[in-house]
Amino acid sequence: MQNCGLFFTSYNGEKQLFASGFQKVCLGLFMVAMLAAPQVLNLYHVSVLNLMMISVIAAVSLNLLTGVCGQMSLGHGAFVGVGAYVCAALAAKGLPFVFCLLGGGCVAAVVGMFFGIPSLRLKGIYLAISTLAAQLILEYLFLHMDFLTGGANGMAVDSPSLFGFAFNSDTRMFYLIFAVTTLCVLAVSNIVRTRSGRAFVAIRDFYQSAENVGVDLFRFKLQAFATSSFLAGVAGGLWAYYTMYITPEQFSIALSISYLAMIIIGGMGSVLGSILGAVFLTLLPEALNMLTSFIGSYAPDISSMTAPLKEGVFGLTLILFLIFEPEGLVRKWRLIKAYWKLYPFAY
Amino acid sequence: MEYYLQLAINGLVVGSIYSLVALGFVIIFKATKVVNFAQGEMVMAGAYVCFALTVQYQLPFLLSFLLTLGFSLVLGMAVERMVLRPLIGEPIISVIMVTIGLSSILKSLVQVFWGTQIRVFPPILPQEPFMVFGLPVAPVYIAAFVLCLLLFAVFSLFFKYSSVGIAMRATAYDQQAAQSMGIGIKNIFALSWCIAAVVSSIGGIILGNINGINSQLGHLGLKVFPAVILGGLDSLLGAALGGLIIGVLENLCEGVARELLNLGGVKEVASFVVLVVILMIKPHGLFGTEEIERV
Numbered sequence: 053m054q055n056c057g058l059f060f061t062s063y064n065g066e067k068q069l070f071a072s073g074f075q076k077v078c079l080g081l082f083m084v085a086m087l088a089a090p091q092v093l094n095l096y097h098v099s100v101l102n103l104m105m106i107s108v109i110a111a112v113s114l115n116l117l118t119g120v121c122g123q124m125s126l127g128h129g130a131f132v133g134v135g136a137y138v139c140a141a142l143a144a145k146g147l148p149f150v151f152c153l154l155g156g157g158c159v160a161a162v163v164g165m166f167f168g169i170p171s172l173r174l175k176g177i178y179l180a181i182s183t184l185a186a187q188l189i190l191e192y193l194f195l196h197m198d199f200l201t202g203g204a205n206g207m208a209v210d211s212p213s214l215f216g217f218a219f220n221s222d223t224r225m226f227y228l229i230f231a232v233t234t235l236c237v238l239a240v241s242n243i244v245r246t247r248s249g250r251a252f253v254a255i256r257d258f259y260q261s262a263e264n265v266g267v268d269l270f271r272f273k274l275q276a277f278a279t280s281s282f283l284a285g286v287a288g289g290l291w292a293y294y295t296m297y298i299t300p301e302q303f304s305i306a307l308s309i310s311y312l313a314m315i316i317i318g319g320m321g322s323v324l325g326s327i328l329g330a331v332f333l334t335l336l337p338e339a340l341n342m343l344t345s346f347i348g349s350y351a352p353d354i355s356s357m358t359a360p361l362k363e364g365v366f367g368l369t370l371i372l373f374l375i376f377e378p379e380g381l382v383r384k385w386r387l388i389k390a391y392w393k394l395y396p397f398a399y
Numbered sequence: 400m401e402y403y404l405q406l407a408i409n410g411l412v413v414g415s416i417y418s419l420v421a422l423g424f425v426i427i428f429k430a431t432k433v434v435n436f437a438q439g440e441m442v443m444a445g446a447y448v449c450f451a452l453t454v455q456y457q458l459p460f461l462l463s464f465l466l467t468l469g470f471s472l473v474l475g476m477a478v479e480r481m482v483l484r485p486l487i488g489e490p491i492i493s494v495i496m497v498t499i500g501l502s503s504i505l506k507s508l509v510q511v512f513w514g515t516q517i518r519v520f521p522p523i524l525p526q527e528p529f530m531v532f533g534l535p536v537a538p539v540y541i542a543a544f545v546l547c548l549l550l551f552a553v554f555s556l557f558f559k560y561s562s563v564g565i566a567m568r569a570t571a572y573d574q575q576a577a578q579s580m581g582i583g584i585k586n587i588f589a590l591s592w593c594i595a596a597v598v599s600s601i602g603g604i605i606l607g608n609i610n611g612i613n614s615q616l617g618h619l620g621l622k623v624f625p626a627v628i629l630g631g632l633d634s635l636l637g638a639a640l641g642g643l644i645i646g647v648l649e650n651l652c653e654g655v656a657r658e659l660l661n662l663g664g665v666k667e668v669a670s671f672v673v674l675v676v677i678l679m680i681k682p683h684g685l686f687g688t689e690e691i692e693r694v
Binding site: 118124170173174176177178180181182184185186188189192195196305309312313316320357359360361362363364365366367368369370371374375378 | 434482485486489491492493495496497499500501502503504506507508510511621624625628632662663664667668671672674675678679682
């Protein structure tokens with residue numbers, strides 16, 4: 053660990069994905085810990101971890117669109133749903149796992165691109181409202197295209213298998229989801245560093261000057277929508293495979309809002325932020341469950357209030373973060389890191 | 400034909416409530432450039448408070464109506480002071496998300512206090528239907544429509560002639576210039592939230608008298624978006640017309656789809672399809688001001 057921060061002496065050094073040896077060691081330890089996790093934790097905790105990682109993929113992909121490219125989307129939950137339904141439909145045809153997952157992602161990308169077309173003319177609030185319309189229209193289609201989606205009854209999905217190995221338990225699914233999540237996070241971290249990624253940032257910061265320096269707005273905005281929706285579709289496919297049963301109300305506007313909340317609470321435009329936000333917002337209801345069951349042993353009435361209370365706590369957390377820490381958890385993390393770098397000097 | 404006329408009349412009544420809620424939305428947007436995703440939950444909160452006062456505390460309806468308006472004033476002011484003011488100057492996504500958080504809190508409070516079952520107001524107006532164009536229409540429908548028209552007239556006059564209304568228009572047009580002429584911008588912001596909360600509550604109370612209320616009432620807020628985009632985000636007249644058009648349109652679409660295609664629930668989505676089309680053709684709506692961008 054460098055004693056007084058990180059100083060780059062070349063542009064290549066600055067462009068590296070992993071900046072220091074210490075960081076690589078930490079990441080390696082983290083990976084080992086994650087791989088060992090299902091052997092140590094009980095089944096319930098593994099299932100929470102699985103859902104958490106699926107949220108991480110969705111949050112990272114939304115952050116690419118909203119945080120990096122500045123295009124707000126209230127329809128991300130529906131894009132995840134598109135991926136889930138397409139993946140389930142392909143799996144029902146007996147197609148192999150990888151093909152289904154990629155197929156779900158590709159269809160989601162096409163749908164996302166279609167609803168991204170208005171983004172050329174619309175921005176800010178108008179774009180938010182048009183993606184809201186996308187969310188509600190897609191939700192309607194999930195519910196009413198019975199022949200494809202099973203309507204309100206939903207559809208069942210078989211657990212996946214790869215090269216004859218069946219991922220038929222939570223623990224086995226954990227390794228599959230972990231692998232895909234790592235790939236997706238790596239992909240987004242790298243997209244941000246490419247030419248496209250820099251174009252996204254330019255569009256977010258000031259689209260007019262971006263256009264003046266030769267960034268093709270339409271192309272890159274569509275590209276952002278497509279990449280982001282593709283990853284959302286992959287998250288949806290994993291969701292379908294993991295829960296083994298999908299219904300339209302899982303992909304409601306509440307899901308879109310919780311993904312947005314994840315990237316705001318975690319930190320806009322930061323890959324690490326979206327991971328932190330997804331972890332935080334998946335653990336929040338779990339913590340609340342524990343709290344209410346603890347209080348419930350003294351006051352039995354409270355169990356009927358758990359569901360509305362969860363929603364209230366979610367709203368309150370969101371508001372408090374926006375007011376007091378608008379840059380999200382990732383800023384807290386940087387402050388902690390800086391503290392230890394400078395320790396024992398506070399300046 | 401009679402079937403469609405009936406649908407259109409129902410649509411006009413529901414549309415007039417959309418207009419009222421859209422009015423609150425437009426007033427907030429005009430003065431503060433904040434998009435309020437909690438508008439539907441404000442409708443719900445007003446409806447439940449009025450319900451609690453009339454049914455649970457047995458107050459006469461008119462008194463509880465006035466008390467509810469008082470409650471909404473306080474709610475609007477509190478929301479502006481505690482939630483929105485710290486976010487002045489923040490990016491638009493933060494402001495949108497803070498109103499979404501607000502809507503979650505309001506929804507959860509209503510569910511904690513009143514549960515999720517549907518509640519029905521005691522009948523206030525007589526039940527015998529009036530005849531309009533040879534069709535029976537319940538008096539509460541007519542009352543709703545007339546009340547909405549009346550409120551629109553009042554607000555149009557308020558913005559045109561009262562000094563506060565003129566100050567609000569000035570703030571909407573140019574905040575800095577208004578401030579330098581001695582207009583208290585913060586008071587204007589608070590006032591616009593108060594007015595929005597009040598008109599939303601009135602909409603909620605009317606709806607409660609027509610259909611009863613439940614915790615899903617907040618979805619009404621989503622219906623406001625097509626209405627205001629159609630009319631133009633910053634136009635009162637646009638809000639009024641947009642609400643009426645969307646109300647009639649979604650009812651007719653529902654009727655046609657049910658009759659010809661045997662498809663249910665089109666009501667929920669028709670207005671949003673319209674919304675996408677409007678956004679593609681004329682993003683600023685019928686009466687909205689177009690933003691001109693220069694480098």
